[in-house]
Amino acid sequence: MKTYIFHALIVLAITLLHHQIGASAQNFDIGLNYGMLGDNLPKPTEVVKLYQKYGIGKMRIFAPDPATLEALRNSNIELSMGIANELLPTLAASEANAERWYNGFMAPYINDVIFSYITVGNEIVPGEFAQYIVPVMRNLQTILDENNLAGIRVSTVVATSVLGTSYPPSQGNFTTDARATMIDILKFLNDTSSPLLDQCLSLFRGGGGS
Helix, strand or coil: CHHHHHHHHHHHHHHHHHHHHHHHHHHCCCEEECCCCCCCCCCHHHHHHHHHHCCCCEEEECCCCHHHHHHCCCCCCEEEEEECHHHHHHHHHCHHHHHHHHHHHCHHHCCCCEEEEEEEEECCCCCCCHHHHHHHHHHHHHHHHHCCCCCCEEEEEECHHHEEECCCHHHCEECHHHHHHHHHHHHHHHHHCCCCEECCCCECCCCCCC
């Protein structure tokens, strides 16, 4: 039963996307968040098969999960992998800590899993962990550069609530609480040609994404 429910949710998500996009949906590159909070969820291998069955080419997970990473080997599914908010202070503290994270959760899979994005934190601007985002992004970027992994983008995921003014776009601005952090984030993203991502992993701005 659990697989059928999960299967139905995927079908529903794709149906809604097709309805929104219309005839162009056949050529639309679909991605779905893979949430793992719940009871009696299907195994990652079953989830990956469902992604493949319905032509879902992109997956987002909110934190590394070894079983999912194993299931993604040679699947041709592009992965956006998050870092849990509470882990950011540790990874910001030193490049060595960030390297241990990389060695544990990326290095063993780097030849068989397509990593597109590493997302540092999830919707934590403004907040207690926001100050650690840029230091973690810098540490990870250094490690990726040292391993010749320029194709993997480092970014963060923000809620649209960081925008104090969103319309008209020419007058867009961040909220007072978020502004200083967002300016630092955008400077990093501009330097690395990486996009800023919202909670649906759609792009706020150009750069390395498309």
